[in-house]
Amino acid sequence: MMMTINSARLEARISKDLHILIKHAAQLEGRSLTDFIITAVQSAAQKTITDTQVLQLSINDQVRFAEALFLPPAHNSAMEKALEQHHHLLEK
Template identity: 35%
Template sequence: MPTSQATDNPVKPVNLKMREDTRALIDRAAQIKGRSRTEFMIEASRRAAEDAILDQTVISVDADTYARFVAMLDAPPQSNDKLRRTMQTKAPWEPQ
């Protein structure tokens, strides 16, 4: 007998307390997106959770690769005239 998604991944309620102005803002945004408040909040929360987890990603490398990486960081910078000119150029919003 096949299992249903409902039994494999049950939905459980979450209760939140929030200020009325925050709730109104969420409701307005949900309406703009054509979603219910619940759908909007779940989507936004899930995206924020994924971003937080992705920000914590660790990249593992072998000892030789790590040693080469550290050597590049410790090496004096190479001359780069284009970068030097870019860094010395005033930003468009700064007075000339």
């Protein structure tokens, strides 16, 4: 039985200067132009996805977040009223 490989073709028009630059970088790494481009594009795509989907906090923000979780502020009157209404609705 013959196996098929799922693949897609990507084409791009680039300047000669960019082509020379990319080809030179690929040669420096001892890789084919195709392999170099695929690796670079995949890395850039993964970084973009990570940068937009992962929340990164500074040390100060991490501390403030942890304090808010472990030492929440006391309930004010509005919060107490909302909690009472919530409990009342759940009892029905």
